[in-house]
Amino acid sequence: MVSPAIRVAPSAANRALNLLRTVQYTHPPNCPCHKNPNHHHNHQQTPSLLNHVKRRMSTPVDRSREKEYAFEMAASxxxxxxxxxxxxxxxxxxxxxxxxxxxxxxxxxxxxxxxxxxxxxxxxxxxxxxxxxxxxxxxxxxxxxxxxxxxxxxxxxxxxxxxxxxxxxxxxxxxxxxxxxxxxxxxxxxxxxxxxxxxxxxxxxxxxxxxxxxxxxxxxxxxxxxxxxxxxxxxxxxxxxxxxxxxxxxxxxRTMPSAVHAASGLDVLCHSLESWTAIPYNERTPRPTNPINRPAYQGANPISDIFSLAALRSTVKYLPRAVRDPEDHEAQSEMLLAATLAGVGFGNAGVHLCHGMSYPISSQNPGYKHAGYEVDHPIIPHGVSVAVTAPAVFRFTAASNPDRHLAAAEAFGVDISNVKRESAGEVLGAAIAEFLATLGDQPRGLKDLGFKAADLDGLVDGTIPQQRVLMLAPSLSKELEAEKGELRKLLEQSLDY
Known part of the structure; x- marks a missing residue:
């Protein structure tokens, strides 16, 4: 289990960067020309009839920029x-x-x-x-x-x-x-x-x-x-x-080998973390013109939050037990329930960067074969490919909502009472890295999977098309070249941890 009191000492440069990003996302400037459009205080209200009259319909409404105002709950x-x-x-x-x-x-x-x-x-x-x-x-x-x-x-x-x-x-x-x-x-x-x-x-x-x-x-x-x-x-x-x-x-x-328990449980872990930290549903654009077009992945919402956080807490508690002891049927049962809870959570809120980058990681496998899988071909199990970037991802996304990332760190057993908000990403990233290490037999970065720095551009190119999930990533740039640069940096940071 994770130590109950993780303290991280980031470099001065990282502290300054985290502070600036936290200020950007949580305290936008008053100047309307420079406001952060993603801040929750800056929601655009639905244009009313009065607004249309005032505008005298001089310019058309850009529906692609209208934010969502509703969410739906759907589950099997x-x-x-x-x-x-x-x-x-x-x-x-x-x-x-x-x-x-x-x-x-x-x-x-x-x-x-x-x-x-x-x-x-x-x-x-x-x-x-x-x-x-x-x-x-x-x-x-x-x-x-x-x-x-x-x-x-x-x-x-x-x-x-x-x-x-x-x-x-x-x-x-x-x-x-x-x-x-x-x-x-x-x-x-x-x-x-x-x-x-x-x-x-x-x-x-x-x-x-x-x-x-x-x-x-x-x-x-x-x-x-x-x-x-x-x-x-x-x-x-x-x-x-x-x-x-x-x-x-x-x-x-009960028939799952230990390695499969671990890999599949890591998928639950990232489902929970990503849906908990996804952009809020009312920040997603465009708003559908017909409710039938509302996507399955809507962004974090009050209902998905309940399922996601409960699944995260259960995974942290029971996954190490299920991996260590094949006879721990209570832990196995609780992990199956956690997987279902997380499924309801991310099935309505969505996932983001860990999953977006995992798809090319699995597909461009340089030859890695994960122990414990009885297959005749190289394989990076999905949960492994997702978790390998998680420490870097949640360091990156924390500035968008430090309090939510600190709540996630607390689920790992971290005492957050004296943690500064600008350190939320460092603390959560360290908690995830320690959890992965103590779980055992997990690759400590992309290098352990056989990837090299020369492979990163290919991984970026394979991630960019995953807009279904990238659109829900907090902090990620919407400008293509900037987005590529951010993804490449995340992959560089994930080579080793």
């Missing part, structure tokens, strides 16, 4: 409890499914979670087929292979059993969701399903059964994969990608 139905997997067959009967495509990988296919799922479907007399070739850290080729397998079968529902969720709601067709004709969509009878926001189209029901405690994909609307041609991971995000039901059975995570 969640069932949590040991042994809950055995109910999955009845769930498909309840929604009227007749033909189910089970999507999993070759390792999970051998586990008890799959046995329980197959037995449940068989008891209910539901036809099913199994696609067990999902790749750990999937590539775009994995999606194409799954589509080719599932499309001829014409399933009316999907069951995802296992680690990271492939974009399996696209498996029955090559067409994007918004183009699916309603005639090809199943008629759902269960009341809870009818209440789901349909958007323009409603995809087939999906029941997700996680076997790791990390991604929170049982409640999120995001599917991540490696886009090989761009040398970076990317994601598809939409509210309608959220599973119909997530079955979180703590018995299913």
């Amino acid at each position: 139905s969640i069932r949590f409890g040991p042994g809950a997997t055995k109910e999955v067959g009845m769930d498909f009967t309840n929604i009227g499914a007749k033909r189910v495509c089970i999507v999993t990988d070759s390792n999970v296919a051998k586990l008890d979670a799959m046995k329980q799922a197959v037995e449940g479907l068989t008891r209910e007399g539901i036809q099913f087929t199994i696609f067990d070739k999902v790749r750990t850290e999937p590539k775009d080729s994995s999606i194409k292979e799954a589509i080719a397998f599932a499309k001829p079968y014409k399933p009316d529902a999907f069951l995802a059993v296992g680690m990271r969720r492939l974009c399996n709601r696209h498996c029955q067709t090559n067409e994007p969701i918004h183009r699916l004709p309603r005639s090809r969509l199943p008629r759902l009878r269960q009341r809870t399903l009818r209440q789901r926001p349909a958007g323009r189209q409603t995809p087939p029901p999906l029941v997700a059964v996680p076997t790791t405690a990390g991604t929170g994909s049982e409640t999120t609307g995001t599917a991540i994969f490696d886009l090989v041609s761009k040398k970076a991971k990317t994601g598809i995000a939409h509210r309608n990608l959220k599973p119909t039901l997530g079955i979180c059975d703590p018995l299913n995570t």
Whole structure:
């Protein structure tokens, strides 16, 4: 565990820089020409009819600069409890499914979670087929292979059993969701399903059964994969990608090796930290002209904050225990719950820099293979690729909201009573670095993954396209060249820590 009283002595230059940035973000100057537009006192009010009259409509309103004024709460139905997997067959009967495509990988296919799922479907007399070739850290080729397998079968529902969720709601067709004709969509009878926001189209029901405690994909609307041609991971995000039901059975995570416990738990850690520190929802632009266009990642909001901070505290407490002791079933269960809580938090608020930079880190892997993963190819587990930049990231973002970063440091056990606000980033960065070190068997920077200084420009180029998450990053410049410079500096600082 982290020492309860971390004290950091940054250099004079760093102290001066942190102080200037904190002043910039928390005490903007009175001059309207030089105000910090991101400061919470500088919110632009929605133009009223009176304002339009006063302006006499002399200039058009720039909708792209209008800030958001609302947030939405959306999450999958969640069932949590040991042994809950055995109910999955009845769930498909309840929604009227007749033909189910089970999507999993070759390792999970051998586990008890799959046995329980197959037995449940068989008891209910539901036809099913199994696609067990999902790749750990999937590539775009994995999606194409799954589509080719599932499309001829014409399933009316999907069951995802296992680690990271492939974009399996696209498996029955090559067409994007918004183009699916309603005639090809199943008629759902269960009341809870009818209440789901349909958007323009409603995809087939999906029941997700996680076997790791990390991604929170049982409640999120995001599917991540490696886009090989761009040398970076990317994601598809939409509210309608959220599973119909997530079955979180703590018995299913007991088979995880220690290394997988650690790596998947680090994803929970960064989900929590990033959603807790993302820009506020009412700072996001542009405001949607129709609520159906409001993005899944909205920025930090009062509801997501509750889930994110609770998940952070649980992860700090229980992840080291789950990694150290394979028989600590309480810690394993609490980490599965933390993953789900974090999924609700970041699934509505979003993530930012750690995840944005993690995608090219994983995709441009110079040959690193993380211990404890039974795969025949080099792999940087997602949680590892996310956490490796975390100390640098939260030193950088702290000036945007020192109090929130100090609250995060306190969750790590730091006594913040005498910490100056301009030191928030140094304190939180040090707390994260110490947590990673004490967890054990974690790379101490990009160098341990095999990256060199010469690789940084490629990592920057792979990060820039991730605007889905970068738009939520506090403190990050909106001007391209400045943004590239800031990202490169963060990656330089992450080479070693």
